[in-house]
Amino acid sequence: MKRIAFFPGTFDPFTKGHEDIAIRGTQLFDEVIIGIGHNSKKKRFFPAEKMKDLIELHFENNPQVKVILYQGLTAKVAKDLGACVLLRGLRNTTDFEYENSIAQANRYVNGIDTVFIYTSPEYSHLSSSIIRELHKFGHDVGEFVPFHLKEGI
Numbered sequence: 001m002k003r004i005a006f007f008p009g010t011f012d013p014f015t016k017g018h019e020d021i022a023i024r025g026t027q028l029f030d031e032v033i034i035g036i037g038h039n040s041k042k043k044r045f046f047p048a049e050k051m052k053d054l055i056e057l058h059f060e061n062n063p064q065v066k067v068i069l070y071q072g073l074t075a076k077v078a079k080d081l082g083a084c085v086l087l088r089g090l091r092n093t094t095d096f097e098y099e100n101s102i103a104q105a106n107r108y109v110n111g112i113d114t115v116f117i118y119t120s121p122e123y124s125h126l127s128s129s130i131i132r133e134l135h136k137f138g139h140d141v142g143e144f145v146p147f148h149l150k151e152g153i
């Protein structure tokens with residue numbers, strides 16, 4: 001049976017740090033499904049549909065990576081997709097504090113484990129929020145994102 005990992009996140013935008021986690025995930029699992037959590041009430045900077053298209057195009061030659069938009073409870077979506085685990089990245093103790101309670105809840109409520117991959121040091125400083133801020137003020141963020149982000153996408 002295919003072992004699928006579900007990699008959920010906001011990905012606003014998807015960064016080289018996320019790309020690194022997804023690729024390393026494919027070395028552990030047969031398939032990694034990147035799930036862009038999409039909540040119409042939560043305002044994004046980069047539209048979710050556009051981000052999905054960009055990530056999909058980026059991985060078009062990697063059949064182990066899929067991308068979806070999803071709404072609702074992450075662990076339930078993961079189970080419906082046939083995923084055996086959730087995949088998340090960890091950068092620091094702040095991430096750990098945040099991830100710890102979510103991972104415990106997901107296991108308790110939905111019986112799904114979370115596999116964490118520790119960030120590669122060259123990406124440990126990368127966060128979507130900093131990239132958004134730089135992009136907003138016209139700074140070229142090309143070195144932090146695996147594809148070209150057009151003005152205002």
Ligand code: ADP
Pocket residue numbers: 008009010011012015016017018021087088089090091095118119120123124125126127128
């Ligand atoms: P969320 O809003 O769900 O935290 P994000 O899109 O910010 O979603 O991040 C998705 C996952 O990727 C999280 O587990 C986060 O800790 C991880 N992540 C973010 N940036 C990096 C990075 N530079 N290196 C490794 N993991 C990262």
